[in-house]
Amino acid sequence: MKLKELMTREVAVVKPSDTLQTAAQKMRQRDIGFLPVCENDRLVGVISDRDLSIRATADGLDPKTATVDQLKTPGVVWCYEDQSVEEAARLMKEKQIRRLAVLDRNDKRLVGVVALGDIATNGTAQVSGEILEKVSEPPGQT
Numbered sequence: 001m002k003l004k005e006l007m008t009r010e011v012a013v014v015k016p017s018d019t020l021q022t023a024a025q026k027m028r029q030r031d032i033g034f035l036p037v038c039e040n041d042r043l044v045g046v047i048s049d050r051d052l053s054i055r056a057t058a059d060g061l062d063p064k065t066a067t068v069d070q071l072k073t074p075g076v077v078w079c080y081e082d083q084s085v086e087e088a089a090r091l092m093k094e095k096q097i098r099r100l101a102v103l104d105r106n107d108k109r110l111v112g113v114v115a116l117g118d119i120a121t122n123g124t125a126q127v128s129g130e131i132l133e134k135v136s137e138p139p140g141q142t
Contacts, residue, residue, distance in 0.1 A: 045072030
């Protein structure tokens with residue numbers, strides 16, 4: 001099965017110049033915990049609910065004035081929509097992540113997001129179980 005068959009296509013995104021409050025509002029409206037950060041239709045980072053709640057609070061950032069650019073995680077792990085679910089699962093397992101940005105192979109633009117839940121719902125129980133076990137390990141316990 002290819003990722004394009006199970007990924008979420010209508011992905012909410014934020015710009016680097018958006019405020020943290022805007023990002024949090026988008027997450028609340030869509031009941032999600034992860035937003036790709038895009039500039040000119042190009043993926044430049046991601047921001048998660050954990051970034052907003054832990055990192056922003058720990059750094060004392062004002063959500064009304066601090067920008068996504070200040071808090072985004074650069075160096076995004078991503079895959080192509082024509083890759084297999086198994087390839088994505090292996091990448092999630094290796095990187096200990098629960099979500100992957102999905103790009104179009106031709107123009108490298110964001111076309112979707114695949115989450116561990118998507119694989120658990122649509123993939124095999126063995127693959128999703130292996131990923132969950134690995135991403136749930138505390139860092140440094142490989």
